[in-house]
Amino acid sequence: MKKIKQQCYWCGKQATSREHVPPRCLFPTDKDVGALFKQSFRSELITVPSCDEHNSLKSGEDEYLMACLTAKVGNNFLAYAHTQTKLKRSLQLHKNLLDVEEKLNIMINEREFPVSIINVDVPRLSYSFEAIARALFFHEFRIQLKGRCVVASDMFLSPDASASESNQYFLNGITMIQKEQSNWNTPIKGKNPLVFTYQFSPVDEFGSQTLALKFYEQTDIYVCIGDMIKLKPYKKEFDVASKMLGLRK
Known part of the structure; x- marks a missing residue:
């Protein structure tokens, strides 16, 4: 240790x-x-x-x-x-x-x-949220996160974003995570909740999980953490989702 x-x-x-x-x-x-x-x-x-x-x-x-x-x-x-x-x-x-x-x-x-x-620099913000996710993973589990991260938030979309296929895919993915989050039954942590709280989902059968970040009580960020060894058979689907969301690999 x-x-x-x-x-x-x-x-x-x-x-x-x-x-x-x-x-x-x-x-x-x-x-x-x-x-x-x-x-x-x-x-x-x-x-x-x-x-x-x-x-x-x-x-x-x-x-x-x-x-x-x-x-x-x-x-x-x-x-x-x-x-x-x-x-x-x-x-x-x-x-x-x-x-x-x-x-x-x-x-x-x-x-x-x-x-x-x-105009938001999405790759730049994604890097910062990934850094937070990797650091919290280390803090929680005392090991380095070896998998990949996909960051999702509606703050990446402009207020007048058209209902394009990619935007709908993006929003549908966020909605799905939000519905699942109510069933996680894991603790919401953060000593300064007016600034920041976080919650890890349970690990799924593929060794992956989602980290929910909340800033200033209203801004939600979701980081999907993938174990790329266990997800290898589904790498194509994971890559397509990353590309559709316009996020980091």
Whole structure:
């Protein structure tokens, strides 16, 4: 056990630091939101051993993930507070952090809120969610995830996405996972539920399972973890699903 703790959660190389899972930048500081919420959101955070490549060298990816998640319309008030503090400072320092297509105002409960429509870099976000999934797998089971990951979320689709075959396949897949999730009977974990919770499904007969991630109480991400040895007879179908969803192999 001592030896495995010295290995990077993702690649198995010598660990040089510990990575926060999810990235710590998703958790607001007391300085920014303490007066509003009267609690700390940076206590009892999960960490895993990591090499430089899978921690410090991807800090830019963590910031992009934070920007996309906190700015998503429909999240809780904590996410909104985060956009007015941490995200606002990040955008001042990095003008091109988000690819803004259009700015407009929307009405929510008779109040007007400024919003921006952004073009999401799906492969970039998929990489970040895969990193979270692999780190949580290591945290839960104390072994490195050797299989493949397919990441799915409706946040990858634009609000006016046409009802194309690929989009319908994508949404049908998410709906199927959501229906199955109610029967998982596994614990929902996360010490800061206003920011993040996660739940692993039971392992199926192919040695595969799904990880459900929830951010700011409203944004759901699903990571399907495939044991490619046991799934070898179904590799073609797995590849087709990955391609249809436009996700990482």
